[in-house]
Amino acid sequence: MFVENGTDARLPCTFTSPEVISSAATVSWSFQAEGSSTPISFFYYTSGKPYTGKNIPFKDRVSWAGDLNKKDASISIANMQFLDNGTYFCDVKNPPDIVVKAGEIRLRVVEKDSLTVFPMMMVAGVAVAAVVGVVLLISLIACIIVRKKNSKKRYSGDPDIDARLGM
Numbered sequence: 001m002f003v004e005n006g007t008d009a010r011l012p013c014t015f016t017s018p019e020v021i022s023s024a025a026t027v028s029w030s031f032q033a034e035g036s037s038t039p040i041s042f043f044y045y046t047s048g049k050p051y052t053g054k055n056i057p058f059k060d061r062v063s064w065a066g067d068l069n070k071k072d073a074s075i076s077i078a079n080m081q082f083l084d085n086g087t088y089f090c091d092v093k094n095p096p097d098i099v100v101k102a103g104e105i106r107l108r109v110v111e112k113d114s115l116t117v118f119p120m121m122m123v124a125g126v127a128v129a130a131v132v133g134v135v136l137l138i139s140l141i142a143c144i145i146v147r148k149k150n151s152k153k154r155y156s157g158d159p160d161i162d163a164r165l166g167m
Helices: 120-154 159-165
Strands: 002-004 009-011 026-033 040-046 049-052 062-064 075-077 086-093 103-110
Touching: 009 103, 040 062, 049 062
Parallel strands: 002 103
Antiparallel strands: 009 075, 026 040, 026 086, 040 049, 062 075, 086 103
16 A cells, blocks of 8 residues: 555554454554564553553654544554555454454555646647547548448449440
8 A cells, every 4th residue: 555655644454253243353554664673552442432652753643534434444644754655464352253364565655746636628638638539540441441342443444434444
């Protein structure tokens, strides 16, 4: 996932569970910075309350953005920085369903305006060029067909045409 520097990012995390979502359900998020070998826990959600780690790079920038009843355990991180590059792990436990594979998001913070936005004028220009190209192609095919029909008439051996042409 790519996020522009200085913008807010919603890190999606959805899960499945055959069990009814209970008040005992928990969500924990951890972060492994680029070049680091171990992830650090930075966010925990239980009983409708979020808890953030004390010494984490985005301590005051992370907030709960999910809804466990909709099987959504997403978070938001405000003002993304280049130090936020790395891998984020989302782990949801809904007892008795506690053996699950954690979700994983690889996030890269990029310079503002480096994410290419496909301009609408370019899309319109390509569409107009395609229509004009198709019309020209149809016109060219029509001209070739007419020319072939006329050339067949000219050399068909018709005595009236041959007389006019001096043959």
